[in-house]
Structure formats: structure tokens, C-alpha cells
Amino acid sequence: MIIDKIKKRETVNVKNKKSNIDIPIGKWIKCENCKEIIYKEAIRENLNICPNCGKYFRMHIGKRLELIIDEGTYKKFNLKIETTNPLNLEDYPKKLKSLREKTGLEEAVACGTGNINGEKVVICIMDSGFLMGSMGVVVGEKITYAIEKAIEQKLPLIIFSVSGGARMQEGIISLMQMAKTTAALTKLDEAGLLYISVLTDPTYGGVTASFASLGDIILAEPKAMIGFAGPRVIQQTIGKELPEGFQTAEFLLEHGFIDKIVERKDLKNTIYKLIQFHKGGKKNG
């Protein structure tokens, strides 16, 4: 579904067609929005945003941590777990192993504590580079563990979502992670603690239909694609073209499902301010 679209977006154009000059592989990228060929470093320096047209590219965990968390304050939770491969798929463990090696990530989410302008929070950041941020038992368990730590330490919880939804490879067990994370959030709610959900491009399926939609505050990055069913599934079902701007962050804002769209450069300060506004909650001092 959405996954195909994402793969297309990451295609790197190594040839400049106009002049037919080879461009060194890996240093340049074609912006899929404005079609300009842009030096990768220039995008990196611009918070992964196209300096030409303002298109937001995805952010990996390390970069996101740098953007949101005060330097040197992030401590990841000591929770090292692995799936049991409940459907006994032959190539799934191999796929996970090669992804771990390729990305340097343990899984599709990283969770820990860190400071935002000096305010300690529990933070979870998903990564689209790991099986499209899909939620299997490890992602579900890590998020649930993070929620429990937030309750234990009376800290605000911040989750950055990016996900294709529940992970197919773990079947029904992935589906059940929706219930698990959601149930854990009822406890956080009862504890009177703040949960800020930040939706980034793309957030779909079982993640949208569980923790991502349950924030006290729900923020989104501009133009992020967010929905339950993928656009292709909807199109096939109804046999009609989808309206312009369908399932963008702006569409969700208009329909009343998110609180605010926040530019990447303003996210850290916005979250900090929101934490200040929510002090005085049941357990929040």
C-alpha cells in the first residue's frame, strides 16, 4: 500500500539527464516534489527539508533525537528483546538481521528518557527505515514499556510516529499490540500525565488506530500523510479518484483530528511550551 509509494520516494537519481553528466552516487538526491537535484549535505543541514521547495524528507532516529532532545541527555531504556517469529516465516529473522546491520537500529522504535530544554520526558521515536516503522511485538513492547516508565517516573510522554501500521510478518500478534499499547495509555491517563503524539510522514493503519491517535495533544509535521486505510485501498474500494490533499496533515487539521501543525524547526520549543501549559495536572506538580 503506502509502502510502495515510500520506496519510490527514496529513489536517487544518479544521472543528470539534461547534461548527461554522471553525478557521484550517494552525494546527490532528486527531490521528488520539485524534481531539483540537490546536494544531500544541503538537505541534511536544513533539517532534512528540501532547501529548494520546502518538502519534508523523513528523519531517522538519530537525527530526530538531535533535533528534539538536549545534547547528551538521552538515555535509552535497557530493554533488549527480539520477536519469536510467531508465524515461523523463513526469511523474516534474516530480514531483521540484515536491517539491524544496515541501519544500526535495534528495531523500528527507540525509547528512552531525555530533556527538552531541561524538562525531562520519556521519548519514543519511530523510524521508517526499519520495515516501514511497522509495529510487531518488539515495537509494541517497547512503547508499552516506555508508557509504564513514564507512569513510574511521573514524566510526560512524547511519541514521534512514522509507520505503515501493524507488521504483517507477525500476523495477529502485531494486531494485538494495538490493544496492548492502548490499554497502557489508559493507565497513563489515569495517572494524570501528559502524552503528546507527533505524527510524521507517513502514519497509517494500526498505529493511527491506536497510540498515535490517543494523545492529549496531537501534533503533525506539515504535509505529512496520515490515515487509517492506505490511499490505494480506498481508491480500489470506492473506484473514484481521491480528493486533492486527502489524508494530509492539513486535511486532518481541517477535519478536527489534530491540534496543530508544527514546522520541524519549531517542534522542540512547541513541545516544551506544551509541557509548561500542562503543569498542574494530577501528578504533574
Next chain:
Amino acid sequence: MANKKITAWERVEIARNPRRKTALDYIDGIFDEFMELHGDRTFKDDKSICCGLSRIGKQNFTVIAEQKGRNTKENIERNFGMPNPESYRKAIRFMKQAEKFNRPIITFVDTKGAYPGIEAEERGQGEAIAKSMFEMARLEVPTISIIIGEGSSGGALAIAVTNKVFMLENAIYSILSPEGYSSILWKDGSRFKEAAERMKLTAKDLLDLKVIDKIIKEPMNQEFEEIVKNLKKEITVTIKDLNKLSKKDIVEERYKKFRNIGEFINL
């Protein structure tokens, strides 16, 4: 033919058979009385989920049921049992009311999934499912869900976060349809039968995985009335047990169950 020889794909076909009994058939059989009530009090009365009040003897219940049509006309009216967000919001309204009046809740799960449509997205399908699970997870009354046909994806789970999950022997419960699974995972929609075998979507597989708590037998030579009678007995006994728990323990028991689904390896 003995039941154990039925393949997973054959069970998918049984679960989807248009002549298979629907939620309202079970409701008619199980409860001494049932009164359907309507609407989400916000937008409309979406008919894919049917809600109401019922009783067995002196025990009152709230019923929340995914209802497929029993013929073409009904199917159009019920949107083929594929709920829009208003169905889940209606369900939430009935959950809260059940809690207020201390009625246990029985849900019937039978859907191909939540409806993938433009309007469904506009009105927050994801949010509606998430909120339904959220409210269900913290209900202080006993809850039982019964997977009677197709339990597919978040659209099914939305009303199945319950203290006990029962499942008919020939029902299925899965992350999505075998067709969808094979086309997404293997990029080959024609391998759906293989997908059905792989997905662990049968009642026996799901009992082993602790996703469900009990299988309701459907012997081939048994009349529907017998199955319903058995189900009525199971509901009565289970609710009697759950009623002994304090409100706090009802929530805790349910929480622990969902907290512990899905094993993992500690490294």
C-alpha cells in the same frame, strides 16, 4: 469428515459463507429479550454495528454487535458489516452507558474490517477505533467478545478488548484477509490459501497463542440451536464468575491479559 481435517482456508470460506449465521441470529437465540437502540448522538446511526439491551433471566446485558446483512438489501443497509467511525462511536456510547448502569457487555465480532472510504477517513476512522479500544480497556464492568465469523483487522479488535474472548470453531481472526496478506507480504495475491495456513487465524492457533480464551465447538452434525444453547451457558457461567470480581480487579484482569499477549525473547 472429522472437523480436524478442515484446512485453514476452508475455515475462511466457512466463516465468509453468506448463509452463515450473523450476530442478530445469535442474539435472538442467546438472550431472553433484546431491544435494539440507535445512534452515536453525534452524526448518524451507522448500521454495521448494532447496539442494544438484553437479558438472560434477571441478568441484564449491553450488546454491541457487528452485523453483516443476510441478503443483498440488508447488506447494503449494513455496509456489508464494514463499520464507519460512527459505528464505533455508537459502541463507545453504549459501553459507557453499560458501565453507568452496571451491565456486563457482550460483543459479537464479524467484519471484513473497518470501511476504507473517503468519508470514513474524514471522520477519523483511526481515531474511532483507537478510542473504542481505549474506552473498552478501562471499563469497570465484565466484558466478553465472541468472534462468530470474520474477525479482520483493527475493525474487529476495536470491539474485542474484553475480559474474555470466545471464538466459534469455524470463525477466523486475523491482522487482515489472507488475500491482502499474500499481496502485501509476498506481492502475490494468488497465494491466499498458503497465507491462510500461515497466518494462524483459526480458533485453535489463536487459543495456543493466548489471543482467545475459549473455543465454542461447532460440530458439523449439530443444530444451530445447540450451539446457541452452549454459548448461552458459557456466557452465563463466565459472567457469574466475573461478577465476583471488584471493579478494580475486572480492569486489572483484562489489562494483564492484553499486556501479556505476544511472547518475545529477552536478549
